[in-house]
Amino acid sequence: MQTVVGNDKQQMRKNVRRSLLPLFFHMSDQTESVAKASREALLVAAKLLKWKRLKHLTRTQQTGRIGECLLVQDRSRVEEYLSQSLPYLKDAQVTLREAALKFIGLAARHLGDESEEKLSEICNALQLLEKDAELSVSSLAAQTMLTLRSPREQPTSGWTLWALCCWPCKAGQK
Template structure:
């Protein structure tokens, strides 16, 4: 497990291969403690610079979910919920195999959590739309801030489509959570500002529009929320 922190793709891939082989040869009673300890460590790898590491870590995460005995699934649910946002974003990964694996693992997470609507959205290939983002944000208000914080790093992702998706998701989060804290809104505005000079014109416009709405969110909540919802669902 310690090798997973090394910034070496070759070593990480070897470690993931070993874990996959070990888990496949253990019964659930033996695999459960390993699965619970390892699952959390895999989450950062979903955003690894190597597409191979991203793909392999997601597939291993799916194996770990399936390796947990039923009476320990409750302990696994917190980690599975934390995997939802990275998987949701990686469904837009420019590497096709990673995008496909993300969808497969997101579906497995939905089944593990018994979230029927998320399962249906994923199966009908609608998880790329703002509908899935809205579903995640509506599940429980106390989780919105966590989802919002998880989305912020994607504003700096090397892939343009993930940066764009992050802007839209942040707008949705503010809209559905009804965030009124000036401190929080300022934090989001500061995170979005660098994207006003993004190399992609569409991202520049989307970031600028979202920032403008956030600046007026407290003063005109009703009208601005309507605009915000429309903005975040742009194709």
């Protein structure tokens, strides 16, 4: 891999960034060997991109936080991530549909106001899932639709969340 990277590092990083979301979703695959291989590949990708936070979250199997990490690490790719998520809403595996739904709910909060067309596309896809035979999927789709239709707020920065969470602890340690 290092030889390939050395030849065309920029193109390789671009390809690796494109593979992050599918690898993340397949960490939820029902076939354990696929989930494990995806986790290992995501770890290699994080090392290649030098994304320490993603590497830590993957290594410690904090799957629930990896989606947010991807969005924060590369904010310019939110619409692309959402487009990549849509086919997973039709996947035969419930776990992959759920992973895509959770990520879409998270990613939609990072969309700018100019992304109304993308938001409409997502809502159309979610409407179909509200009738999914799997109750967990249909409930999650309905919940995500409610979130998307409510007035959107800009995501709070991690620094602000840290300050709200940890400041009283630090202040009491004077």
